[in-house]
Amino acid sequence: xxxxxxxxxxxxxxxxxxxxxVLDGRSGPPIAWYQIAFDVAGVVGPLASGAMAEASTYSxxxxxxxxxxxxxxxxxxxxxxxxxx
Amino acid sequence: xxxxxxxxxxxRTPVPVAVVxxxxxxxxxxxxxxxxxxxxxxxxxxFDVSDLAASGVVSAYALARIVAAPPASRLAARASPAPVMxxxxxxxxxxxxxxxxxxxxxxxxxxxxxxxxxxxxxSVAGQTLLYRVAPAGARGRATxxxxxxxxxxxxxxxxxxGVIAGVSLAPxxxxxxxxxxxxxxxAVLLGRARRASTPEDGDAASMSMSLREAWADRRFRVAVLTxxxxxxxxxxxxxxxxxxxxxAVLGLGPVWTGLxxxxxxxxxxxVAPVSGRLTDSWSRxxxxxxxxxxxxxxxxxxxxxxxxAG
Numbered sequence: 001x002x003x004x005x006x007x008x009x010x011x012x013x014x015x016x017x018x019x020x021x022v023l024d025g026r027s028g029p030p031i032a033w034y035q036i037a038f039d040v041a042g043v044v045g046p047l048a049s050g051a052m053a054e055a056s057t058y059s060x061x062x063x064x065x066x067x068x069x070x071x072x073x074x075x076x077x078x079x080x081x082x083x084x085x
Numbered sequence: 086x087x088x089x090x091x092x093x094x095x096x097r098t099p100v101p102v103a104v105v106x107x108x109x110x111x112x113x114x115x116x117x118x119x120x121x122x123x124x125x126x127x128x129x130x131x132f133d134v135s136d137l138a139a140s141g142v143v144s145a146y147a148l149a150r151i152v153a154a155p156p157a158s159r160l161a162a163r164a165s166p167a168p169v170m171x172x173x174x175x176x177x178x179x180x181x182x183x184x185x186x187x188x189x190x191x192x193x194x195x196x197x198x199x200x201x202x203x204x205x206x207x208s209v210a211g212q213t214l215l216y217r218v219a220p221a222g223a224r225g226r227a228t229x230x231x232x233x234x235x236x237x238x239x240x241x242x243x244x245x246x247g248v249i250a251g252v253s254l255a256p257x258x259x260x261x262x263x264x265x266x267x268x269x270x271x272a273v274l275l276g277r278a279r280r281a282s283t284p285e286d287g288d289a290a291s292m293s294m295s296l297r298e299a300w301a302d303r304r305f306r307v308a309v310l311t312x313x314x315x316x317x318x319x320x321x322x323x324x325x326x327x328x329x330x331x332x333a334v335l336g337l338g339p340v341w342t343g344l345x346x347x348x349x350x351x352x353x354x355x356v357a358p359v360s361g362r363l364t365d366s367w368s369r370x371x372x373x374x375x376x377x378x379x380x381x382x383x384x385x386x387x388x389x390x391x392x393x394a395g
Contacts, residue, residue, distance in 0.1 A: 005352025045321020073377025
């Protein structure tokens with residue numbers, strides 16, 4: 001649970017700062033879609049996890065969650081978000 | 086300044102006062118939400134409807150948030166974000182109370198959906214303000230303060246809520262009161278702070294960025310996927326599946342789930358300033374990769390727990 005807290009903090013803070021970099025002082029729909037990504041995952045995540053836990057085991061749901069997380073880490077590596085535009 | 090990445094001054098750029106005010110407003114929202122959230126499922130159950138219909142109240146709220154987000158962002162970009170943030174807080178306060186007093190299930194559903202739409206206008210306007218006032222070199226720390234405020238409120242909420250639970254409408258009244266307090270804070274302090282910190286107010290059209298323009302930027306796609314993964318594990322899994330898992334597989338009581346959630350939440354608040362400093366002085370990518378891997382590891386550890394327990 002401690003590890004999950006550290007992860008949540010790093011992702012939320014660096015992800016938010018990155019959104020700020022993209023906007024560079026501007027605003028509008030990109031902020032909405034960043035928010036929507038949160039709300040959609042908040043609905044789909046429990047549904048998909050619950051369905052997997054029911055159909056197979058809780059482990060399956062946890063492995064799926066780990067896969068989503070590792071995918072985001074991989075995209076962060078590939079996306080080179082440190083580059084300025 | 087187009088990017089604050091790795092600038093020598095990065096760590097010394099101060100976080101604007103407006104961000105601290107925003108965090109204060111977020112404490113009110115998070116605190117109120119933490120108090121009111123446990124009451125909502127009970128409201129639906131009171132109408133003696135099926136579990137599916139009861140969960141429909143939660144879905145309607147989420148769906149309304151998703152649908153209302155794009156128009157909210159356009160409004161916040163065009164109008165002054167401070168009132169766009171404050172007015173829906175009053176609307177949320179009223180709709181939550183009306184939901185609590187609803188005479189029918191349909192009424193409850195309607196007031197919750199309206200409340201959901203109002204809360205997303207507040208969320209989006211708050212972030213609009215945050216990214217408008219935070220300079221590139223302080224964006225990590227500013228996001229940390231903003232995010233930490235909401236989380237800290239959300240952590241304290243259930244503790245305060247435990248004290249007033251049992252009195253039927255009290256949690257919703259307290260939620261409404263906290264929202265009104267936050268709304269007044271936002272309207273009074275942010276109207277002034279914004280004028281002080283953004284001297285070059287461009288015209289509305291140049292201030293707004295289209296989704297297409299953002300999507301063309303790789304960094305935006307990374308930010309959105311990170312947000313999605315983070316909410317999947319940190320919100321979806323943590324509050325729904327893990328409590329079931331603790332009870333069914335580990336055979337432990339709800340107290341242990343509560344302690345676990347408190348531990349995760351407290352860690353998240355305590356680590357936020359460190360994440361902010363890392364994001365500003367090291368890189369954006371480092372914390373993103375570490376965060377993704379740590380979330381993956383935390384989920385895998387739970388899978389191992391099941392194997393060893395069962």
